[in-house]
Amino acid sequence: EVQLLESGGGLVQPGGSLRLSCAASGFIFNNYAMSWVRQAPGKGLEWVSSISDSGSSTYFTDSVKGRFTISRDNSKNTLFLQMNSLRGEDTAIYYCAKDLIVGATIFGSWGQGTLVTVSS
Amino acid sequence: DIQMTQSPSSLSASVGDRVTLTCQASQDISNFLNWYQQKPGKAPKLLIYDASNLETGVPSRFSGSGSGTDFTLTISSLQPEDIATYYCQQYADFLFTFGGGTKVEIK
Numbered sequence: 213e214v215q216l217l218e219s220g221g222g223l224v225q226p227g228g229s230l231r232l233s234c235a236a237s238g239f240i241f242n243n244y245a246m247s248w249v250r251q252a253p254g255k256g257l258e259w260v261s262s263i264s265d266s267g268s269s270t271y272f273t274d275s276v277k278g279r280f281t282i283s284r285d286n287s288k289n290t291l292f293l294q295m296n297s298l299r300g301e302d303t304a305i306y307y308c309a310k311d312l313i314v315g316a317t318i319f320g321s322w323g324q325g326t327l328v329t330v331s332s
Numbered sequence: 333d334i335q336m337t338q339s340p341s342s343l344s345a346s347v348g349d350r351v352t353l354t355c356q357a358s359q360d361i362s363n364f365l366n367w368y369q370q371k372p373g374k375a376p377k378l379l380i381y382d383a384s385n386l387e388t389g390v391p392s393r394f395s396g397s398g399s400g401t402d403f404t405l406t407i408s409s410l411q412p413e414d415i416a417t418y419y420c421q422q423y424a425d426f427l428f429t430f431g432g433g434t435k436v437e438i439k
Binding site for chain 1: 387430
């Protein structure tokens with residue numbers, strides 16, 4: 213059974229940094245691209261970032277380019293999201309998601325999410 | 333960027349009703365379109381991928397259709413457990429945008 217467990221969320225001041233982690237199990241981690249999707253309070257889903265299976269390719273939504281970095285440690289089956297220069301509009305639940313099949317960005321499995329609150 | 337527009341933003345229907353949700357892309361996305369269900373306080377769940385493929389374990393009352401720019405998600409007979417918000421998502425380019433969602437309620 214696929215399991216994705218996010219951690220690292222919390223309260224941070226504007227301009228601060230946080231590093232989110234997603235521990236994966238139940239599948240061959242290094243075979244699949246992984247993504248982060250967020251949801252602001254009472255709002256819809258927003259794709260944030262994706263990383264290829266090897267980690268060699270990364271993609272970001274425009275609003276986080278230059279501030280967020282996505283990475284992965286395939287030896288530890290863990291996905292990361294480093295968030296710098298945080299803003300109020302980054303406040304959201306952050307979900308990690310696994311592609312359903314290799315080569316297609318279909319979010320087949322999701323974690324339970326971790327809440328990031330950016331506020332002074 | 334490809335914009336995804338869902339309609340209606342919300343709907344109310346009776347148990348047993350046939351319900352149709354629509355999603356429109358701002359440009360041709362072929363069949364690179366997925367549908368997700370999100371119940372309150374829960375993570376989203378994949379329902380349909382590549383416009384019309386039912387994810388394993390999803391009830392057969394859910395179906396998807398469309399290609400190009402216009403897509404539909406149909407619930408053939410609405411059940412109380414289908415109360416949720418439904419999102420479409422495209423992956424035709426590397427900005428994997430979601431629609432704004434359709435909230436489905438029971439009348």
